[in-house]
Amino acid sequence: MPTLISAKSNWFSSEALWIGLVIVAAYGIIPLAGTDYLLDAVLTPFLALSLAAVGLNVLTGYAGQVSLGSAAFLAVGAYAAYNLHLRFPALPLLIDLVLAGGVAAAIGIVFGLPSLRLRGFYLAVSTLAAQFFVQWALTKFSWFSNDNPSGVIDAPTLSIGGVAFTSPAERYVFTLTVVIVLTLLTLRLLRSQSGRNFIAVRDHEIAARVIGVPLLRTKLLAFAASSFLIGVAGVLWAFAYLRTVEPAGFNLDRSFQILFIIIIGGLASLRGSFIGAAFIVVFPLLLSRIGAALLGSVFDSGVLEMSQRIVIGGLIIVFLSAEPRGLIALWDRAWAAIRPANRSLLPS
Amino acid sequence: MTAIATGARVFRLEDSPPHRCADASGGQREEALEGRAEHAAKTPVRPALGLAHISLTFGGVAALREVDLDVAEGEIRAVIGPNGAGKSSLLNIVSGLYRPDRGEVWFGERSFREVPTSKLAGLGVARTFQNLALFKGLSVFDNVLMGLAHRVRAGFLQQIVGSPLARRIEAENRAAAEEVIGFLHLTEVRDRLAGTLPYGVQKGVELARALVTRPKLLLLDEPFAGVTLAEKRELSQHVRNARDSFGTTIVLIEHDIGVVMGLSDRVAVLDYGRKIADGTPAQVRTDPAVIDAYLGVAHETDTEFEI
Numbered sequence: 327m328p329t330l331i332s333a334k335s336n337w338f339s340s341e342a343l344w345i346g347l348v349i350v351a352a353y354g355i356i357p358l359a360g361t362d363y364l365l366d367a368v369l370t371p372f373l374a375l376s377l378a379a380v381g382l383n384v385l386t387g388y389a390g391q392v393s394l395g396s397a398a399f400l401a402v403g404a405y406a407a408y409n410l411h412l413r414f415p416a417l418p419l420l421i422d423l424v425l426a427g428g429v430a431a432a433i434g435i436v437f438g439l440p441s442l443r444l445r446g447f448y449l450a451v452s453t454l455a456a457q458f459f460v461q462w463a464l465t466k467f468s469w470f471s472n473d474n475p476s477g478v479i480d481a482p483t484l485s486i487g488g489v490a491f492t493s494p495a496e497r498y499v500f501t502l503t504v505v506i507v508l509t510l511l512t513l514r515l516l517r518s519q520s521g522r523n524f525i526a527v528r529d530h531e532i533a534a535r536v537i538g539v540p541l542l543r544t545k546l547l548a549f550a551a552s553s554f555l556i557g558v559a560g561v562l563w564a565f566a567y568l569r570t571v572e573p574a575g576f577n578l579d580r581s582f583q584i585l586f587i588i589i590i591g592g593l594a595s596l597r598g599s600f601i602g603a604a605f606i607v608v609f610p611l612l613l614s615r616i617g618a619a620l621l622g623s624v625f626d627s628g629v630l631e632m633s634q635r636i637v638i639g640g641l642i643i644v645f646l647s648a649e650p651r652g653l654i655a656l657w658d659r660a661w662a663a664i665r666p667a668n669r670s671l672l673p674s
Numbered sequence: 675m676t677a678i679a680t681g682a683r684v685f686r687l688e689d690s691p692p693h694r695c696a697d698a699s700g701g702q703r704e705e706a707l708e709g710r711a712e713h714a715a716k717t718p719v720r721p722a723l724g725l726a727h728i729s730l731t732f733g734g735v736a737a738l739r740e741v742d743l744d745v746a747e748g749e750i751r752a753v754i755g756p757n758g759a760g761k762s763s764l765l766n767i768v769s770g771l772y773r774p775d776r777g778e779v780w781f782g783e784r785s786f787r788e789v790p791t792s793k794l795a796g797l798g799v800a801r802t803f804q805n806l807a808l809f810k811g812l813s814v815f816d817n818v819l820m821g822l823a824h825r826v827r828a829g830f831l832q833q834i835v836g837s838p839l840a841r842r843i844e845a846e847n848r849a850a851a852e853e854v855i856g857f858l859h860l861t862e863v864r865d866r867l868a869g870t871l872p873y874g875v876q877k878g879v880e881l882a883r884a885l886v887t888r889p890k891l892l893l894l895d896e897p898f899a900g901v902t903l904a905e906k907r908e909l910s911q912h913v914r915n916a917r918d919s920f921g922t923t924i925v926l927i928e929h930d931i932g933v934v935m936g937l938s939d940r941v942a943v944l945d946y947g948r949k950i951a952d953g954t955p956a957q958v959r960t961d962p963a964v965i966d967a968y969l970g971v972a973h974e975t976d977t978e979f980e981i
Binding site for chain 2: 511514515518519520522523525526528529530532533534535536537538539540541547551594
């Protein structure tokens with residue numbers, strides 16, 4: 327018993343240490359690798375998509391409810407924050423951010439209602455309704471985009487208490503801070519009884535019901551929390567990364583991209599969401615740069631573009647057949663092989 | 675809360691001591707039952723669980739027909755029968771997963787046409803499943819902790835920020851889970867993922883998850899199916915301990931006649947959805963209808979029923 331307790335506290339401290347190291351590295355990277363291109367075109371979208379993947383992982387990885395409507399909630403977050411800023415200029419940006427997440431959560435709850443009857447592929451198909459409805463509504467009603475005929479919105483400057491975040495480095499810091507705070511809060515939620523309820527509903531719904539897990543509340547909480555996170559990710563995507571967005575940018579492809587991030591990174595793993603996002607966002611850029619540098623003189627860019635997709639598709643097949651639980655499980659296995667003593671201390 | 679529950683348990687133990695002599699021979703057991711019946715006549719108490727005229731059909735096929743069953747407080751009550759006799763259907767009706775076509779389910783003073791599954795834990799009823807129903811992605815400890823999910827009244831925001839209420843409930847539940855894990859000797863596998871454990875151990879974890887609430891009524895659906903003989907002995911000891919230490923009333927569905935005869939106070943026999951016999955193990959064992967329907971040609975070979 328005493329050994330168990332000490333192992334437990336070790337585990338916590340080693341986990342806290344890792345989180346601390348990653349956070350320090352994430353803030354410390356700016357002056358080191360701080361080319362505007364890297365921050366603006368790679369790291370900021372990586373962080374926004376990571377947060378969206380964390381959100382979808384709460385719903386799909388932990389609570390077991392498949393959703394194909396992620397991009398819709400990105401759009402809801404982005405357009406809600408835009409309208410809140412436009413129509414209530416007195417509200418501070420942070421409040422806009424939270425309220426936009428709240429709007430996405432409310433719509434997530436509505437589209438989560440079918441989950442009480444449907445599961446698996448059938449639920450996934452019903453979440454497509456969210457995808458198509460939101461895109462349609464944003465295009466159809468020009469009120470959402472302040473009467474812009476094509477539905478395009480220009481994001482306002484990010485500023486909190488008079489401090490403006492305009493340069494790529496500043497927008498990166500803003501995004502990073504929001505993503506860290508929300509990821510840590512999500513970790514708290516998942517470690518609480520609500521988080522255990524998610525997994526119970528995913529693993530054995532009937533047993534969960536007999537035990538007294540409130541199914542309705544648990545599923546809708548999963549949809550709400552997930553949509554909140556994805557909605558805030560949408561605000562970051564629109565305000566900190568692209569700064570000009572249109573409804574077509576939040577199409578089904580984007581939903582699939584986020585779903586692939588969590589499948590490739592690892593379902594039911596917050597770390598997997600980040601690794602998956604890194605693979606999907608950063609790796610193609612890396613590959614095209616390397617390809618252009620090495621073979622740019624031999625092949626034209628169209629051929630390079632196509633072969634890059636083939637390489638990524640092939641790698642996904644290789645990774646997932648080596649480890650269906652995603653890149654994070656591969657990483658953990660590699661880590662355990664290097665440091666056998668750490669086998670039991672790996673955070674999940 | 676624990677103190678109250680303990681108090682009630684002590685009262686109950688003193689209230690009906692005779693039937694807990696597990697080694698009593700059939701004759702003594704009958705006397706004990708009569709004694710209890712007299713006692714009950716003086717202070718009329720509803721049985722811990724009562725089924726009245728339960729009928730259930732699946733698309734015209736009768737799974738249960740007019741089944742009556744009463745389970746006294748603190749009793750280990752077995753329901754046996756051949757495959758398809760309706761045993762599991764009976765438990766699923768008691769836990770509200772099926773709605774009977776006719777009949778009522780009584781928990782003490784309260785009767786239900788259809789048992790509300792979501793309130794089952796609150797009514798003090800816990801169950802296990804014939805095929806394991808653990809949460810594979812959770813550790814053994816978290817699985818056991820899940821048994822107390824219905825006690826968590828703090829909202830999710832309180833859980834995230836760690837409000838005093840949320841922290842107090844969490845601490846209480848963790849203590850209760852630790853206790854049951856110790857009680858069922860699961861300490862060594864406490865932090866393992868439930869899905870990675872051997873079948874027999876998983877059965878034990880499921881029992882722990884049901885017992886952590888200190889249920890008044892525990893429904894066990896074939897708890898010994900598919901486990902080794904050693905595990906069978908250990909599990910049946912746990913079941914008996916649960917009754918003896920917590921005063922839990924236990925309804926047990928089982929195929930393994932040997933375990934049932936040694937463990938139960940009373941046995942009901944189902945065949946083709948009908949109750950064909952009900953009584954002490956000794957009575958049931960010699961009932962001609964049971965021998966015909968279930969035990970086949972196993973006349974006069976009592977040794978077969980012992981473990």
